[in-house]
Amino acid sequence: KYFATVSDCKKAISANLDKCNSGKEYIKSPSGTMYASLHGRQEATQDVREICAWNLNSDKKLWWNFIDNVNKNCTAQNADSCWEQEAKKAGLDTQAITDCFNKEGIDLIEKEIALTEQFKVQGSPTLLVNGEIFPPEAAYTQDGKGTLKIGKKVATQDRYRMPNVLKEALCVGFKSTPKECKTTLPDPSGAKPVAGAC
Structure with a gap:
């Protein structure tokens, strides 16, 4: 799951409402x-x-x-x-x-x-970054040990949908990085970061 609890999800969303102003599909x-x-x-x-x-x-x-x-x-x-x-x-x-x-x-x-x-798009949730699905299908491996370079950082397959990895994927696309990209987001407590949403 993305978030261990619905309240974790709501806190993450509520804290960033003013940054979520693009269309949604x-x-x-x-x-x-x-x-x-x-x-x-x-x-x-x-x-x-x-x-x-x-x-x-x-x-x-x-x-x-x-x-x-x-x-x-x-x-x-x-x-x-x-x-x-x-x-x-x-x-x-x-x-x-x-x-x-x-x-x-x-x-x-x-x-x-x-x-x-x-x-x-074949599932929900799907995140598009600059018109590309993130994480890309090629980043996954059968053994679950895939890795993905995002800017200067490397994410492991078990963390692809964790808040900081998603944030990095969004932030690496900016020419002028917004201050929010410097924020470290808390990992959901006890969540298995494979799939799902709130």
Whole structure:
């Protein structure tokens, strides 16, 4: 897992909300006559609402507040009925989100499918750094002893998805390194850093 607990994940995300201001994509796949996300239809509908909310608001902190509210107060079983209250709490225009969902939903999903295919995304989470999947598939070995050079540092396969390795992968791409790149992130306590997310 990335994080030993959901609270570890939330702390890491909350501390860096102002740095998370680029677009986000979802893995989507058409299933018969319906669209679904990795965890089903209700997740797919929430994904579309989140894309609409992202596109409609220049203040991305409102979007992150919405995401945080939904993650705290809604479930996979009730997101379709719970999201609206959480969006209002975050300061979002729920009617605009609903209008976007109804008018643009299919086009937004098709765009997500195109991005998934373009970048050959096969799982979640997937991190793209400068248009490349990180860590690259070639960095993994059958025996689990793969290594990957990131800038001047070398990461071992068992640490590829640990916070500091992910941070290094992002930071090595900057021409002028932001001060946040000098921060040492805490490893999640007791987590097995192989796969998963919060």
